[in-house]
Amino acid sequence: MSALATHYIYYMTAGLLVIGLYGMIGKKNLLKKLIGMNIFQTAIFLFFIYGAVKPGTTVPVLDIRIGMDAAAYINPLPHVLILTAIVVSVATTGVALALLISIYRRYGSLEESTILERMKQSS
């Protein structure tokens, strides 16, 4: 139980990851799958950001009143990695939406079963 007291935020991100995975593999609609993928990505961002936490410290902008001591600031590295990852996730979501739009124009649906049926008909 001691792990639950200190690691409960990690377990919450695990729950969010599972919700995202359920969206990706449990839903049959492609747009719902995309939303599940976004939830999955957000869970990973939160997981990384929580890795930067040091209790009782401040943001990594150097302040003359606090000094240069590394123990007084939270870890800047996960913030940098996630800052770029968020923009990349926005761009990849744009690509996914473009693919969904072109699938919809071709088959008139985003439901997996309908798309497969119409692919069989056209071939």
Place this chain on the structure above:
Amino acid sequence: MNWYTAIVLALFFGLLVYAESDLPDPSDASSPTRTHVAPRYIEQSYADTRTPNVVTSVLADYRSYDTFGETVVVLTAGLAVMLILPRKERRR
């Protein structure tokens, strides 16, 4: 939800909880996230780059090669969307 989906999700959750239980406690001062390169970034940032915001100096100086790659990925995503959905120019 199918029963095998539920099993996969439960196994995934169990695996994550098992793996995350081994991660260091955030208040542990000797964890690798606190002792690796991060202290050097914080202590050297102002002397090296005159930049008080450590996130910016790591993003654009210490790890600028990584940021360059990410920027190329963003641009490539934009170009991919242009290829997938070409805009039809309407001439009038």
Place this chain on the structure above:
Amino acid sequence: MRDELANPVVEGLSRFLVPFMQIFALYVITHGHYGPGGGFQGGVILAASMMLLRLALGEEYEHRRFSPTAATFVAATGILIYALAGLLPMAFGGRFLDYAYLPIPGLSNAELRYHGILIVESGVGMVVWGTLVTLFDHLLGRES
């Protein structure tokens, strides 16, 4: 010419709001050294201002001021600025992206790296700005 849904309140308010958004975006990009901010965030705010204009004033009207081609051009110019900031130090004896070798006279190494960060952040801001406007234009492009 305009969308039929265009509403004077929406139109006037977005015309009023957009200059402040763009100034704030430039502030966010250039203030990244001293506080939260930087190229990624400022580029997103700039793109959001352009998207607001496109939604409020209609695409055809807005494309005459900032066309999809211009957005792609801005994104490509941004990546070119970033790559040049990396290649120029190589020409002057440093390594790739080693800003201390940038050919700006009269500055110490640390100050050169400060200005290198600023150049790179503006390149990143242009890439994000152009790419997001491109995404918006092509995702909402009407099929004709």
